[in-house]
Amino acid sequence: MEKYRDYTAVDFLNDESFLTWLNNPTQKENDFWNGFLKEHPYKKAEIREATLVFNLFHSREEKLGLNETYEVWNRIQREAKVSKRTVLLKFIKYAAIFLLVFLSGGISYYFIQHTEKPIHFELAETTQTGSNEARIILSDGSEVSLEKQISEISYSRNGQQLIVNNDTINQHSGNQKEQINKVIIPYGKKSMIMLSDGTKVWLNAGSQLIYPSVFINKTRQVMLIGEAYFDVAKNPEKPFIVRASDIQIQVLGTRFDISAYPEDKMIQTVLEEGKVTLKYSGKGILDKEYSVDMVPNQKIEFNRSTGESKSQMVDVSKYISWKEGMLEFEKADLIRAIKQVERYYDVKIRLADPMIGLYKLSGKLDLKDEPEEVLNVIKLTVPIDWQKKSNGDFVIIGK
Amino acid sequence: MYSVENKEDERLIWSRFLKGDNQVLSLIYLQHSNALFDYGCRFAVDKHMVKDCIQEVFCSLIRTRSNLGETDNIRLYLLKSLKRKIIRELKNVNSQSSLITEQDFPFDLRWSENMDDQLYDLDEEKKHLLSEAMQSLTERQKEAIYLRFNRGLEYEEISFLLNLNYQSSRALIHRAIEKLREIIQVPNKKINHVLFCILHQ
Structure with a gap:
């Protein structure tokens, strides 16, 4: 650290560690440079200048799209006289998995044949959750409202009886078809559902889960809009499949979290335990399905507009703490945290300046408090202040 | 990187x-x-x-x-x-x-996307000056800067790609940095504000 004491902006820009910090910081660089700034506050001006020069020089990049990446590789293979298409597809699939698991930071693409046909509850995708009432809709169309802040629903083995917050409801399954039930949880509420196979699902605020009251088909399929944490009961004969937006997650028995809110560009999957296969149904010319096996503690973020995915090893507890009423962040963008607070309390929080959203936030937020108190805690870690408008909306301003 | x-x-x-x-x-x-x-x-x-x-x-x-x-x-x-x-x-x-x-093959160093963002509200005059300074760089200077700041290459690697020795590739980048600094160092309230924000991200 000593050598940096007499550094000028130019010296900083010549330093590998400094550049890594700006370009692609790891925990190590962050700790080091934040510590350095704290100890040598008089270096701030030089570092500021170096940062601005860096940002000026860091120019916009062209990217190969998914299709183009595939197309060029295809041509290479053809020329290399590997003619069998299936072999080729396998190549890329294994390469991509290898890349995802063993190397960090790379963008990868995977290609496999389309195998399974989508299941039947397509209609659900169009229904919006909004700020409706929390309720469960049974297969005959009748609705039971869920008045508690955190509702508990549990099914009997045969799916004919369910307990909703201590009330017992009977539901008849007349024929051989699956009886579809649906739970809608608006912003500001949460729910825990135990399905007939013993699988537990924690449904986060602003989410919906659609599932059969009893699983009679070859696979156990449910559909999710929003975020949920799954603790899937083991049953090797009947794989459990979660469909969320463009992705499908197939498991035998495991614990994981999926966040796929319609308004978010990213679909995020975090695996806590066991093994899951993540599949993504591609759009466009190729119309292929890509799949990857995840390992515990892995997080995969899927960008639905570009089809790119990013993999990372993470501390899983930070991603599932919401089910205990806590939000945990590590260098998360403030805007992401604010979105979660909005969903949890069903309030509107506006940023006076979009730039504020880029502040990095680390730490725990206890959601048992009122939103005002949560904002006060955030205020301690980033230079912001907040106001409450007469209509109940919050506005965050920079300090 | x-x-x-x-x-x-x-x-x-x-x-x-x-x-x-x-x-x-x-x-x-x-x-x-x-x-x-x-x-x-x-x-x-x-x-x-x-x-x-x-x-x-x-x-x-x-x-x-x-x-x-x-x-x-x-x-x-x-x-x-x-x-x-x-x-x-x-x-x-x-x-x-x-x-x-x-040596003279054109190299496209685009105006940084960070600069077009709302993130920096540099005033128009300073933006203009900076963009002019960027364009006045020689083609190999632009390439060296790109390799250094976008691709994160080290000086040895840059000299290999540019067919230069280590010292010359360093000097190329050094001169480019100095050029921008001259403009930046003109006091400007706005710029200082922006820099403050960058550092507090």
Whole structure:
């Protein structure tokens, strides 16, 4: 650290560690440079200048799209006289998995044949959750409202009886078809559902889960809009499949979290335990399905507009703490945290300046408090202040 | 960006490829295709041509596999062969280009996307000055800056790609930095505000 004491902006820009910090910081660089700034506050001006020069020089990049990446590789293979298409597809699939698991930071693409046909509850995708009432809709169309802040629903083995917050409801399954039930949880509420196979699902605020009251088909399929944490009961004969937006997650028995809110560009999957296969149904010319096996503690973020995915090893507890009423962040963008607070309390929080959203936030937020108190805690870690408008909306301003 | 810890992996991956492992080539391809594509587009406007050249780089790897040596820097090897191929191709296509020496080959250093963001509200005058200063850089200066700040290359690697010695490639970047600093150092309330924000992210 000593050598940096007499550094000028130019010296900083010549330093590998400094550049890594700006370009692609790891925990190590962050700790080091934040510590350095704290100890040598008089270096701030030089570092500021170096940062601005860096940002000026860091120019916009062209990217190969998914299709183009595939197309060029295809041509290479053809020329290399590997003619069998299936072999080729396998190549890329294994390469991509290898890349995802063993190397960090790379963008990868995977290609496999389309195998399974989508299941039947397509209609659900169009229904919006909004700020409706929390309720469960049974297969005959009748609705039971869920008045508690955190509702508990549990099914009997045969799916004919369910307990909703201590009330017992009977539901008849007349024929051989699956009886579809649906739970809608608006912003500001949460729910825990135990399905007939013993699988537990924690449904986060602003989410919906659609599932059969009893699983009679070859696979156990449910559909999710929003975020949920799954603790899937083991049953090797009947794989459990979660469909969320463009992705499908197939498991035998495991614990994981999926966040796929319609308004978010990213679909995020975090695996806590066991093994899951993540599949993504591609759009466009190729119309292929890509799949990857995840390992515990892995997080995969899927960008639905570009089809790119990013993999990372993470501390899983930070991603599932919401089910205990806590939000945990590590260098998360403030805007992401604010979105979660909005969903949890069903309030509107506006940023006076979009730039504020880029502040990095680390730490725990206890959601048992009122939103005002949560904002006060955030205020301690980033230079912001907040106001409450007469209509109940919050506005965050920079300090 | 690229980290030094990957060096061992690189050596391993490359030796697997040399031994005839084709699967590992797709790994190399996936890891570098975007960087190659972006670098290529800095020389050539025609994206199809850039893709063709990337294809050619990998095909010639396969063809010449038995003649290739060890390396722990696959990326540098790929960037170098792509640049060579693109410049040759450009000279073939355009007779005017054929007169340009490699030193003067145009390199497109685009105005940084960070600058167009709301993130920096630099006033128009300063923006103009900075953008002018960027455009007044020599073509090789632009390339050196790109390799340093976008690709995160070290000076040795930059000198290899530019056919310069270590000192000259350092000097190229140094002079470019100084140019911008002169403009930046004119006191400006707005700029200071912006910098404050960057640091507090």
